[in-house]
Amino acid sequence: MSSYNFYDSISREKYTPDVNQWKPKVGLFNMEPYPVDFPMENIIKRQASMWRYEEALPIHKKEPTISLGEGMTPLIVLDDKNPHFLVKMDYLMPTGSFKDRGAAMLMAKAKEMGAQSVIADSSGNAGTSIAAYCARANIECHVYTPSSTSEKKLAQIKAHGAQLHLIPGTREQTAVAAKEAVEKEGIFYASHVYNPYFYEGTKTFAFEIWEQLHYTAPDTLILPVGNGTLLLGAYIGFNDLKRAGAIQKMPKIIGVQSEHCAPIEKAYRENISVSSVDNKGTKAEGIAIGYPPRGDQIIEAVKHTNGTIIIAPENQIETAGKDLANKGFYVEPTTAATYAAYRNYEQNIAKTETVVMPLCGSGLKK
Structure with a gap:
């Protein structure tokens, strides 16, 4: 893989990566799909970081010298009462977030x-x-x-x-x-x-889950969504795995928005394009994005996996955060909001489904 181009999502005109060009004339930059591979006989011998998947990353050399050891965060059962609900501990990253x-x-x-x-x-x-x-x-x-x-x-x-x-x-x-x-x-x-390129990094979230689940995909992902950097990254990552034949089916993606700032949920529910909404004030500041530029792409990804967008009730965020802390996980309000939304939606998920939710940010940042 010698070069990587961007293409405009509307005109399909290609762009070469450049330090001075941050946006095409119309649309958004996206990575042009490139061949990916997951040779586990090589991957398992490498350092436990996100760079172990080098055959599926747009890099020109092995692990960059700027690495801080990011990636390969634990994936564990949240509560023994529900062995199929797992949390990915991305708040253990070097700076405390995914x-x-x-x-x-x-x-x-x-x-x-x-x-x-x-x-x-x-x-x-x-x-x-x-x-x-x-x-x-x-x-x-x-x-x-x-x-x-x-x-x-x-x-x-x-x-x-x-x-x-x-x-x-x-x-x-x-x-x-x-x-x-x-x-x-x-x-x-x-x-x-x-x-x-940011999403080409967050997609490693999917690769790690696949490896930690013994080379399978979960049934469902519960993901917070503001600008969609994790949701779109996860979608790209599992799609890469599917293109490479490493999995047969994409996990269902369920996105979570704050009750007080939910432009994507509104557009999804009303089947319209995403438009700006007022941020009424929410504890979950990490997903308080009144107009996410990639909102329509997020909805497209969710629909492609037969997923949905759900709401985190503002009055349940604090309680959900305390409940996670009582289980040993001290996280930011955005993760608490994701957990609050999941608990309200849980009855719609089969008890046999493997569900993964990220713990996105450390509570020490509050």
């Missing part, structure tokens, strides 16, 4: 392309991840984040040496400010929303 998967891949490619400085926008976790991997790669980093972001997340971003730009207003206004700076300064836009 976003390290995407950031590791994106910054490896940024370094490969010669980027000297990057701009990222984030509600916290993605910014922290980009900052950490920029520090590892010796790349200057600017992170734009809402001024309402938790102090612990801001402290973590600053600790990695990134320059913080606090933007008053919504998450969407923060993204606008970041894109304006990108256009003005001509700096590489390390966007976890637009740049498809």
Whole structure:
């Protein structure tokens, strides 16, 4: 695999990866499908990290030097009373969230392309991840984040040496400010929303689950969805496995949105394109995205797996978080919201189904 192109999802015009180009004229960047392989006789001999799947990743060499050991997080039963419900402990990643998967891949490619400085926008976790991997790669980093972001997340971003730009207003206004700076300064836009290399990292979530379930796919995934970086990554990953003949059937994807900010759930329920909604304020700040640019792609992925989009009741998030803590898992409210939604939907899932839910972010970030 010598080169990787992007193509526009509307015009299908191809683009070569470039540090100055963050978005085509219309549509969104996506990775053009490339041949993937999963030679387990080789994979099992490699380091227990996401880079063990090198034959299915868009990299030009083995494990990049910027790696912090991300990946291969535990997959365990949440409660012995339900042995078919498993949690993937991605909050044990180097910076405390699953976003390290995407950031590791994106910054490896940024370094490969010669980027000297990057701009990222984030509600916290993605910014922290980009900052950490920029520090590892010796790349200057600017992170734009809402001024309402938790102090612990801001402290973590600053600790990695990134320059913080606090933007008053919504998450969407923060993204606008970041894109304006990108256009003005001509700096590489390390966007976890637009740049498809980020999803080429988060897709390793699927590969690990497949390996941990003894080379099978689960029946169902319960995934939080704001901008869709994990949901789309999981979809791409399991689709890669299916294309390679490693699995025969895609898992059903069930996306979770906050009751107080649910543009994708609304569009899915009403069978319309995703449009902007007001964020009424939610504890689950990680999925509080009023207008997700990839919303229609998310719905397409969910429908393709015969999945659905469900709601996390705001008044159940705190209780769900306490219940997870009582089981030994101290997680962020976004994961608590995902668990709250699952518990409301659980009666619709057969007891024999293997269900996987990620624990996306550490509670130490609250």
